Amino acid sequence: MARSDAAAKMLLTQFGIDEAPIDPVVIAEKLGVLVVPQDMSDDVSGMLLRRGDEQVIGVNQKHHENRQRFTVAHELGHLRLHRGRPLILDTDTRVNFRDTVSSMATDREEMEANRFAAALLAPEPMVRRAAREAEFRTAQQLALIMARRFEMSEVAMNYRLINLGIIADSTT
Structure with missing residues (x-):
């Protein structure tokens, strides 16, 4: 860590x-x-x-x-x-x-x-749990849902999701 x-x-x-x-x-x-x-x-x-x-x-x-x-x-x-x-x-x-x-x-x-x-x-355990519970079709949708949930910008959340290995890129 x-x-x-x-x-x-x-x-x-x-x-x-x-x-x-x-x-x-x-x-x-x-x-x-x-x-x-x-x-x-x-x-x-x-x-x-x-x-x-x-x-x-x-x-x-x-x-x-x-x-x-x-x-x-x-x-x-x-x-x-x-x-x-x-x-x-x-x-x-x-x-x-x-x-x-x-x-x-x-x-x-x-x-x-x-x-x-x-x-x-956006602590890792909370992000992983919220991502498992979220309903989404694309990485971009997930980034938006998570940004709202954690009250962060979409850009910051996108980086967080990428850095945690949850998504590769929200443009896909």
Whole structure:
């Protein structure tokens, strides 16, 4: 099991969450993390600020609700997996800060945070159970049904289903 998946599973277990849809804002609150919807540039999804014992997740309130949910889960992934960076800003464009972590593989960190978010919002056992129970004819239909069930975008759910080996591609 990947580190991201294990960290997400541990968090769900810690709070006794075993049913979808999973609310990442509630999880953040239970961790003492303040989630603040904000007006942000369209290319910014969210940010994580750490200052001493305080942690704040800012989320772009102009984005679709499902994207906001994924963003909060993604920032929780940074919080749980990537210690020590005081500010993480997630944008569609790359922002490089010249500091002690600038030489680290931030692409790897973004991939880990995305994987964490997917595992948190759509845990493998819940996804597999829901897929077995769903009535569908195509992978695209399954992705749509599952996206609605787990309150994720179709794109994010499609990737989750592919990564779990449940479908090969939703275009077939």
